[in-house]
Amino acid sequence: MQDNPKNSKTKLTELGEFKLIDHLTTNFNITQASTKLSIGDDAAVVRHQDNTLISTDLLVEGVHFDLAYMPLKHLGYKAVIVNLSDIYAMNAEATQITVSIACSNRFTVEALEEIYAGIQKACEIYNVDLVGGDTTSSVKGLQISVTAIGVAEEENIVKRSGAKPNELLVVSGDLGAAYMGLQVLKRENEVFKVNPNNQPDLSPYAYIIERQLKPEARKDIPELLEKLEVKPTSMIDISDGLSSEILHLCNSSKVGVKLFEEKIPLDPMVISSCEEFELDSTTIALSGGEDYELLFTIKQDDFPKIKANPNLSVIGHMTSEDVGKHIITRAEQQIPLVARGWSSIPEQE
Amino acid sequence: MQDNPKNSKTKLTELGEFKLIDHLTTNFNITQASTKLSIGDDAAVVRHQDNTLISTDLLVEGVHFDLAYMPLKHLGYKAVIVNLSDIYAMNAEATQITVSIACSNRFTVEALEEIYAGIQKACEIYNVDLVGGDTTSSVKGLQISVTAIGVAEEENIVKRSGAKPNELLVVSGDLGAAYMGLQVLKRENEVFKVNPNNQPDLSPYAYIIERQLKPEARKDIPELLEKLEVKPTSMIDISDGLSSEILHLCNSSKVGVKLFEEKIPLDPMVISSCEEFELDSTTIALSGGEDYELLFTIKQDDFPKIKANPNLSVIGHMTSEDVGKHIITRAEQQIPLVARGWSSIPEQE
Known part of the structure; x- marks a missing residue:
């Protein structure tokens, strides 16, 4: 990639899937003590003393976002936020995320770098670790699946089912x-x-x-x-x-x-x-x-x-x-x- | 839906998103003691005494599968298997999954029922609980994102990094x-x-x-x-x-x-x-x-x-x-x- 003149774009096929994930996640830091094993193995490992919360969402281009007005960096940021919100809604603390991205060959390495820059920003601001994920091809458009992991003590978890009359x-x-x-x-x-x-x-x-x-x-x-x-x-x-x-x-x-x-x-x-x-x-x-x-x-x-x-x-x-x-x-x-x-x-x- | 004549197909829009998930997951049982809260809230809750493992994969129609020869029930089954395999590869036990599906309006409720029948079969055979997920629209084709959750004692987890010469x-x-x-x-x-x-x-x-x-x-x-x-x-x-x-x-x-x-x-x-x-x-x-x-x-x-x-x-x-x-x-x-x-x-x- 060093030989590329400035402003040229790198096709996704120029990096393999595995090098691509390494490349995209190289600047991500691990800050949570509960993250025991991050990207690079078959599964991530986390260790929570309390209950673990899991929420997942799939965002689809043309349905959940339109790249005509959504900058890629914001898209990466928002894809994380959407999922963290579900963890906070349980009165819990969000600790880790995994991200899977499928995209067609109209996307370049630089486009994915933008998305990951947004993901990284969200990870830093919300203090969550990116611990897993992959990139894959799609026939058309971009799909992003994020899974958010959180932690909460049993007695602090708030469900949808606890409301009483007069509250x-x-x-x-x-x-x-x-x-x-x-x-x-x-x-x-x-x-x-x-x-x-x-x-x-x-x-x-x-x-x-x-x-x-x-x-x-x-x-x-x-x-x-x-x-x-x-x-x-x-x-x-x-x-x-x-x-x-x-x-x-x-x-x-x-x-x-x-x-x-x-x-x-x-x-x-x-x-x-x-x-x-x-x-x-x-x-x-x-x-x-x-x-x-x-x-x-x-x-x-x-x-x-x-x-x-x-x-x-x-x-x-x-x-x-x-x-x-x-x-x-x-x-x-x-x-x-x-x-x-x-x-x-x-x-x- | 009871009024439908036999063999007629139900458009996805005839059920809302929330009723659809309820409908598709109504026959799923919870068998894992570690499943504390399943589908129906903002996040699932699991409680593992040991380390929690997380692996996620995104399967895209036309890239990972072709519905010309892949029956929908098998597709649901395989989408689960693909992810469980990553948990077993850590020498761990798989305990829960979440499933997100995006599909275009060419899919009917009956088509999703078939996919979920395969997911359910896999859950029963591999003894894992479906604890979360959603269905959403796609512009084109079918995408399935599965996150698998597992559990293992720290000392039993096997990583990719432990091989030594002569082994x-x-x-x-x-x-x-x-x-x-x-x-x-x-x-x-x-x-x-x-x-x-x-x-x-x-x-x-x-x-x-x-x-x-x-x-x-x-x-x-x-x-x-x-x-x-x-x-x-x-x-x-x-x-x-x-x-x-x-x-x-x-x-x-x-x-x-x-x-x-x-x-x-x-x-x-x-x-x-x-x-x-x-x-x-x-x-x-x-x-x-x-x-x-x-x-x-x-x-x-x-x-x-x-x-x-x-x-x-x-x-x-x-x-x-x-x-x-x-x-x-x-x-x-x-x-x-x-x-x-x-x-x-x-x-x-």
């Missing part, structure tokens, strides 16, 4: 921004196709674009809750959309819910971009998805401990199962909560 | 059959394209076709070695081909090797099909690949314990690194071992 429903951060960021990126991409010389000024949309392209996982929330001495009774990652995940929590815990529209946390940029795109901000917050935030329930007694925290919003409370699952609108209408968006037809009809 | 090189089973099975299937597929009414008699090729379509992982080998009181000094799964994996073992252990061509175990059907296809059986055994067998090294003192075992063949011995890596042919020529096939050019030229 408070809490969400971290704010909602709808990742979806609105995607709308801006799609629109600019259409403009770019018509006039490639057009240099869009995306700075007014910085926050929502960053939420789409470089989301963060809420590693801080389990840490914060421990500091506040609050143990959630149930918890879930809401990247598939607030409404569907509230329903999951309700179904797993066999409870109902009252969600208050006015309590849903929205960034001002989400509100203004929804106006610009003529979209309903509540609908976007409920079902836009890709907000890597945590949704959890706490006992009413714990409310004083969290109420002043700007990272956390109480958005409703749980009820007995027979009361049903509803959103209470700003107009004080009670409407059934549905998985995708929310039905505007009142319950009695 | 014996041992392989389980016989080699080259999976590749020859694929050649037969490809040939019959070509015949079928020309004349779809042609019913080929594949029974003379039963063994090699089964090695391709329904391979088994060598769960029995770590168990056998324990019974024989033999601890391998190094071990590797050879599904990528005998020659490349011998080189991996040598490189990880910093040793050389002498491999004896005449000692490589071949099934008579591999020899006869190689003659039929005019292929060199040694080349096929060395680099055909997809033989889910284990390659390992043992101390010379352990030879009496394994020599009578029909599952194990001593195929060579390790040397100091400076002696190099060679195959000794039947004609007693010494030829450098290379990753793909083997060079027929003597070393001095």
